[in-house]
């Protein structure tokens with residue numbers, strides 16, 4: 001199909017995600033037709049270095065991998081689909097290999113998006129509350145700045161005002177607690193001189209709500225779209241001890257961090273913490289197939305088979321496309337490629353290189369107020385003034401990412417998360433990235449900031 005036809009069909013008929021379409025009346029959308037390694041090609045034949053793994057932390061192995069395609073094709077020839085009330089070979093095998101990486105978590109529930117995986121986790125908590133502790137432990141605490149998905153339940157547990165505005169009313173029983181970003185400490189403290197108030201705030205919220213009403217807390221291990229926020233080392237152990245004290249389940253949302261992005265198999269494994277529920281999606285099959293999982297402890301799972309005589313006792317949930325076998329087949333292959341090619345080592349080595357380069361850029365450009373990250377998951381927060389920390393405007397941030405794009409380097413930015421505070425540049429190249437790629441990415445950002453400030 002000609003480039004012109006693709007673009008006209010897109011302009012006429014596609015409603016793009018997170019897009020104000022007025023601009024596309026006078027400009028063409030970027031339509032990508034091919035990818036190989038770290039590079040994607042648009043319909044005009046222009047090539048771009050992708051520092052975003054597909055825009056949203058997904059194509060973690062890079063593009064155009066025949067080994068991934070072959071694994072999926074082989075599975076589709078055997079059997080493409082079977083409803084999740086039955087078993088499948090890749091479903092069984094991937095669940096085994098995945099839970100080998102998550103000690104203390106032994107059960108895998110399949111679905112097909114990050115939002116859906118989180119909804120499953122919430123439904124487990126809500127249903128468990130009915131037959132546990134007098135039916136009251138149903139509330140779910142989430143954190144300001146975290147994102148847990150696009151569906152109304154997942155959005156009800158999201159702490160990003162611009163993402164939420166106009167989509168209410170939200171589901172009841174979701175309660176917010178403060179974020180843990182030291183650069184913008186909600187308690188006005190400094191790390192080293194504080195008492196990790198951001199973690200202890202969980203206890204305050206549990207007490208305010210009533211401990212017998214709180215079922216779980218859902219947290220990103222490192223907040224992603226909310227600004228790449230790794231907590232301090234003390235944070236998660238405090239959170240876990242509060243959860244244990246009040247019999248509250250700890251649900252960690254690994255939709256972005258899962259399967260290697262931070263240099264460990266899971267983001268939470270950078271910290272001393274044992275979750276009860278883990279959800280993951282995005283990079284799980286490196287974008288070659290849709291899959292998400294809700295992984296639970298055996299203790300959570302056991303609760304749903306205690307009373308077989310009661311038709312309401314089992315988890316009465318389903319996900320049609322959770323039965324597509326391409327998902328676990330692709331996830332299994334992804335896992336084996338990461339192991340076989342020692343890609344976690346590359347994530348750590350290249351991640352260190354990337355963050356060092358960002359720190360160098362920070363020394364050069366006063367608008368870089370803060371640099372944060374772990375592994376190949378980094379952010380640079382842009383400010384008008386380092387002293388006041390006033391966020392750089394959305395327009396200026398867009399000008400910087402737009403300049404990079406013009407120069408054929410795709411970097412990310414926080415997008416429509418917070419009113420007047422979408423000011424974090426996002427860097428998440430695929431796990432196969434090299435020093436040369438990172439040098440090109442940094443050079444593009446350096447030029448973009450120089451030209452636009």
Ligand SMILES: Cc1ncc(COP(=O)(O)O)c(C=O)c1O
Pocket residue numbers: 056112113114115116118147148149150220224225253254255256281282
């Ligand atoms: C931390 C986190 N959780 C959940 C989701 C929702 O995932 P999905 O878009 O696959 O529904 C996202 C998506 O960006 C995310 O970043």
